[in-house]
Amino acid sequence: MYYQPFSYENNAHDARPLQQVLREIAKAINDEFQAIHYYTRLAELAPSNQFRQMILGIRQDEIKHFHWFSRAYHELTSKYPPITLGVQLPGSFKRGVHDSIKDEQETVPLYHKIASQVQNQQISQRFLRAAADEQRHAQIFSQMAAGI
Template identity: 45%
Template sequence: MRDIARAISGQYNAITCYEKLIRLSPKEDERKQIMEIRQDEINHYHEFTRIYVRLTGQSPRIKKEECPDDYKKGLEFALKDEQQTVDFYLDIADKARNPAVKSAFIRAAQDEQNHAVWFLYFWTKIIHKSE
């Protein structure tokens, strides 16, 4: 339950961070992709919260974290977070006895990996532009 609660907080923080990245993004195509990523995070947040409430009968507590105010730093922060989250979600899936919980976290891990690739792509474009 502790890991699922941590996952919920992570999704909440990703949602708020990606809202900031959408505002900071200088390019429309990047904004659109980050909006899609953010929507995935919203979906994960709702699904994980439903799982948590169903299993505990309680609402989870959110631990808020800060997101960088700079677009380049925000992208780097997001891609590292997404990549670390893949392993975390796969660990939760491995421990899960409930097939629905296992499936939800495997699917979310796949989405997080995809998100990391997008953030890496956007970040790499900025890095090569500044060289």
């Protein structure tokens, strides 16, 4: 049986799937943007330098993801992604850590979904790498939660 690879450019019916994936990438970009600011505040609330350094390391990963995803969005659209301001910052370290565990875990399936839907192998690999980072972040936050 002849197999034609899925291509957004060659199929008029593909505009809908492309628009959906672009919405998901835009969501991922905004989630990363918010995480950067959230973790900045969480690091300020950290009760120890060890926790602060761990959070700042996670924040660096989120900055990297933000840049990767923004670049991917631009490659696919020739436009810059829409960024939504208005991050709800943590009020306490303990609550912030628990919310971070949940957020990091919920992000993984979205990144896997995007990776499976994009045609560009480099973009797909970056989303898979980010998903692995998010899983690692959830483990780090879980360790922090056990230590508070």
